[in-house]
Amino acid sequence: MRRKVIAGNWKMNLTPAEAKVLVGDLAGKIAGNPACDVVVCVPFVDIATVVEATAGTCIKVGAQNMHQAEKGAFTGEISAPMLVACGVEYVVIGHSERRQYFSETDETVNAKVKSALAAGLKVILCVGETLAERETGVTEETVSRQVKLGLVGVTEAQLANVIIAYEPVWAIGTGVTASDEQAEETCAFTRGVIAEVYSAAAADAIVIQYGGSMNAANAAGLLSMGNIDGGLVGGASLKADDFATIVTAAG
Numbered sequence: 001m002r003r004k005v006i007a008g009n010w011k012m013n014l015t016p017a018e019a020k021v022l023v024g025d026l027a028g029k030i031a032g033n034p035a036c037d038v039v040v041c042v043p044f045v046d047i048a049t050v051v052e053a054t055a056g057t058c059i060k061v062g063a064q065n066m067h068q069a070e071k072g073a074f075t076g077e078i079s080a081p082m083l084v085a086c087g088v089e090y091v092v093i094g095h096s097e098r099r100q101y102f103s104e105t106d107e108t109v110n111a112k113v114k115s116a117l118a119a120g121l122k123v124i125l126c127v128g129e130t131l132a133e134r135e136t137g138v139t140e141e142t143v144s145r146q147v148k149l150g151l152v153g154v155t156e157a158q159l160a161n162v163i164i165a166y167e168p169v170w171a172i173g174t175g176v177t178a179s180d181e182q183a184e185e186t187c188a189f190t191r192g193v194i195a196e197v198y199s200a201a202a203a204d205a206i207v208i209q210y211g212g213s214m215n216a217a218n219a220a221g222l223l224s225m226g227n228i229d230g231g232l233v234g235g236a237s238l239k240a241d242d243f244a245t246i247v248t249a250a251g
């Protein structure tokens with residue numbers, strides 16, 4: 001049985017003071033032992049505050065990006081060892097917004113994945129097709145390419161620290177969610193890619209999340225599907241009530 005993982009992706013929202021309020025509320029609402037892992041992926045400047053505010057709770061902290069080099073002359077960047085030193089356990093890599101607005105490619109995504117894993121972080125590797133790719137019928141080719149190239153050089157042992165988030169780009173921040181069946185179909189396909197590249201056991205073990213307008217109303221349906229092991233939640237993760245409802249739906 002795979003344990004589900006619900007991860008919030010705050011994107012570029014919330015100051016440290018606002019972040020402290022949100023995680024405080026959230027911790028109160030999901031106190032006890034949720035049946036899933038709960039992660040909040042926060043802006044770099046919120047990390048210290050959120051790590052402190054979540055100490056002793058079930059909420060784990062993630063970052064939303066990192067640089068692939070360990071250190072050096074990369075003005076404005078943050079490395080995996082720096083994140084680890086700040087108490088971060090997870091990092092989102094290859095989010096479609098990074099690919100779209102910051103020119104990230106499958107090659108840079110792969111370099112970041114390897115650097116994160118080498119530093120001991122757990123990776124949430126994002127993949128997903130654009131609307132044009134879905135309409136052209138190349139959803140599977142796109143996801144297969146992103147998974148395979150994103151994981152080049154990652155061993156089967158390291159894969160235990162990788163979560164794949166299937167996020168159709170057309171569903172992100174649009175209010176349009178993939179239907180339960182559409183999401184399930186591509187998550188099942190993604191699992192098949194892992195079986196092809198690694199093994200049936202690796203495919204069976206890997207956590208595959210759905211992301212894209214997941215909310216308090218649609219989470220239960222999506223999370224009831226056999227190949228959807230959690231969610232990467234944007235907008236709804238900024239509201240403690242809604243995020244707590246999604247966490248409960250994963251139980």
Ligand code: PGA
Nearest residue numbers: 172173212213233234235
């Ligand atoms: P959304 O974002 O839930 O606001 O659609 C999801 C994501 O980008 O991870």
